[in-house]
Amino acid sequence: MKKRLVVLTGAGISAESGIATFRDANGLWEGVDVMEVASPQGWRKNPERVLAFYNQRRKNAHEVQPNAGHLALAELETDFDVRIITQNVDDLHERAGSSHVLHLHGKLFESRSTLDPTLVYPVEGWELKLGDKCARGSQLRPNIVWFGEPVPMMEKAMEEALIADIFLVVGTSLVVYPAAGLVDFIPDETPLFVVDPKLPELPRRPNLHLYEENASTGMRKVAEVLRQKYW
Structure with a gap:
């Protein structure tokens, strides 16, 4: 599986x-x-x-077109059951080929x-x-979902975080709530990868992997590591 x-x-x-x-x-x-x-x-x-x-x-x-970051995530479906939770409202993940995309903000x-x-x-x-x-x-x-409105898909996103075998954060500084709070639902033993040119401050935890890079370059490296260690 x-x-x-x-x-x-x-x-x-x-x-x-x-x-x-x-x-x-x-x-x-x-x-x-x-x-x-x-x-x-x-x-x-x-x-x-x-x-x-x-x-x-x-x-x-x-x-615009999907970039290498979007494409790398779509390609990971070959080896993983990939579930994307996005704060973005565009359709670039879908256009890149990702099958399971949950849009938090509409x-x-x-x-x-x-x-x-x-x-x-x-x-x-x-x-x-x-x-x-x-x-x-x-x-x-x-x-x-406008400022001040409830985020109806948040409960489903929290459920996904709880059952993740691996959790990956890409292209977000984790300052926009409630989405940023999803990392609090990840079990301590779950590997957490973060890719962003401005890395957020996170509490120390085991299996934390930080990549201070843009999504397109960072995702190529993360995809390689994921396939080597967890596939």
């Missing part, structure tokens, strides 16, 4: 493909605070501006009803407009 490799990925892996992060822009988007475009309050205040923000992000995501290429959150629809192309409505006649909004 293949060992279960659970992977938490963050903005760093997508940034290498050319997807800008909030932090890169110092929390601003064209001079606008992210709370204005990524919160329920911002949506109520100016839904058109929020839609424009995500339309721009969708257009950007269409123009999906960029989905919309959902403002009336009934169970009504979810794919976004064709890159535009979602005012006047686009769900089956019940309510305006569609991005299917994204």
